[in-house]
Amino acid sequence: MNFSALAARLSLEHAAGPVPASFDGVYAGDLLSRVMSRLEKDQLWITIMNNVNVVAVASLSEAAAVILAEDVSLLPEAAAAAEEKGIAVFRTEMTAYEICREISRLADGGAI
Amino acid sequence: MAEPLHLHFAVDGQDFSSAGQASVTVKKRLRQLGFSPEVMRRVSIAMYEGEINMVIHAHGGEADVYISDTEIVIVLSDRGPGIKDVALAMQAGYSTAREEIRALGFGAGMGLPNMKKYTDEMQIDTKIGVGTTVLMKVRVKP
Ligand SMILES: Nc1ncnc2c1ncn2[C@@H]1O[C@H](COP(=O)(O)OP(=O)(O)OP(=O)(O)O)[C@@H](O)[C@H]1O
Ligand SMILES: [Mg+2]
Numbered sequence: 001m002n003f004s005a006l007a008a009r010l011s012l013e014h015a016a017g018p019v020p021a022s023f024d025g026v027y028a029g030d031l032l033s034r035v036m037s038r039l040e041k042d043q044l045w046i047t048i049m050n051n052v053n054v055v056a057v058a059s060l061s062e063a064a065a066v067i068l069a070e071d072v073s074l075l076p077e078a079a080a081a082a083e084e085k086g087i088a089v090f091r092t093e094m095t096a097y098e099i100c101r102e103i104s105r106l107a108d109g110g111a112i
Numbered sequence: 113m114a115e116p117l118h119l120h121f122a123v124d125g126q127d128f129s130s131a132g133q134a135s136v137t138v139k140k141r142l143r144q145l146g147f148s149p150e151v152m153r154r155v156s157i158a159m160y161e162g163e164i165n166m167v168i169h170a171h172g173g174e175a176d177v178y179i180s181d182t183e184i185v186i187v188l189s190d191r192g193p194g195i196k197d198v199a200l201a202m203q204a205g206y207s208t209a210r211e212e213i214r215a216l217g218f219g220a221g222m223g224l225p226n227m228k229k230y231t232d233e234m235q236i237d238t239k240i241g242v243g244t245t246v247l248m249k250v251r252v253k254p
Contacts, residue, residue, distance in 0.1 A: 033222035036157050037229065041149065049217040053164075056132035060139065060156045062149075085136075 001103075003044075003065065005112045010102055012067065012090040015074045016082035023064035026103060028096040032057050039063055044103075046096045048072050055081040055089075065089065069096045116180040117145075123163055123188075125172025128216070134175045135160040145179065147252065154230040154250050155184050161223040162188040162246050168213050169193070170244060184250045186231075191243040198236050202228065 003020045006012070027039045028046040032053055039045050041062040047054060050072045058066050065088035068074060074082065074089055082089050092099065106112040119141065121134035139156035147155075159175070166173040170192020178185040195201045202224050209219030228234050233249040 030217055031220035031222070032217040033161060033220045033226055035217075036161065037222060037226050041153070051216050052128065053132065053216055053218075056136065056160065059136060060132070060153075060160055062153075 001107055001112045003112075006103065006106065007090060009106055009111065010092060010094070010099065012092050015068065015089040015091050016079045017065075017088035018086055020064045020088050026100060028069075028100060036061065046099050048096070050074050050078060052078040052081050054078060055085055055087050058082075058087045059085045063087070067092065067099060069094060069099060116178040116185075117141075119177040119179070121175040121177075123166050123172045123175055123190075125167055125170070128167065131164055131167045132160050134163055134177075138177050142179070142184070147184075151184070151250060151252055155186065158227045158230040158248050158250070159186050159188075161227050162186065162248070164218060165223050165246075166190045166192070168209060168218055173243075182252055182254075183232075184252065186248045186250075187245065188248075189243065189245040194240040194242055194244055195236065195238040196240060198238060 001023055003023050023044045024042040026044045029035050030047050030049050035057055039061040042064045044065055044067060045058055045063045046067045046069055048070050050068060055078050068091040071093045124130055135156045138159055139152050142152045166188055170190035173190030176187045200206055204225045205221040207219045207221035213219055231248040232251045235247045238244040
């Protein structure tokens, strides 16, 4: 799926890292070891966690990008780590549910 | 590789921002050495969980990784409090993580189960008041 199209349609705010071209699936969750066991390569990861460990988990799992839900901001230390490791992070006011619902709607309509 | 390649890391028990650094470095090395994404993922996730456990439960420790063509061996040792009941600690959902650690996203009680899931062999040696050594092996399919 086309990430830039999604970012534009949902008005996602770019917080750090290089923008990925595409993604392949989504995982939403906040408990890091659960995320580690479920998040797959090239997926989008939706979370409300904003500390530096989020960047490590996204990097090890090779997520396409992280989307911070519920108006959460990346902590400065985490933003620096994301730039250094090349992890894309975006943010939005939407809840995880709203983001997932929109992704599903846009994908079904062939818009992303 | 004739001799296994040995990597050694000191894992700082104070510094949360560098936690996971050893795993990231190992993953990079495995990529350079041409291991499959599958092997890279299994090794780095298992090692990350073990590394984080040393930081949050044992004030840090040491990590040694031995890489050969046929297997990757990870040895994590600490001088932390030890694990009272290993069978209980291995259960999914069991965690003694403190509140401030949980606030960081840890404490799902899934670390040890993940380590078991992602490796072919896992052994825990632990003694109360002395420390814990976790040995994990990931075999490389030819
Ligand atoms: N190196 C260690 N030294 C002492 N106790 C440990 C160590 N590793 C794990 N434990 C104990 O085993 C429990 C379970 O570990 P596990 O990694 O499965 O979960 P967790 O670390 O609490 O949470 P999560 O890994 O999901 O963030 C821990 O809460 C802790 O009590
Ligand atoms: Mg753990």
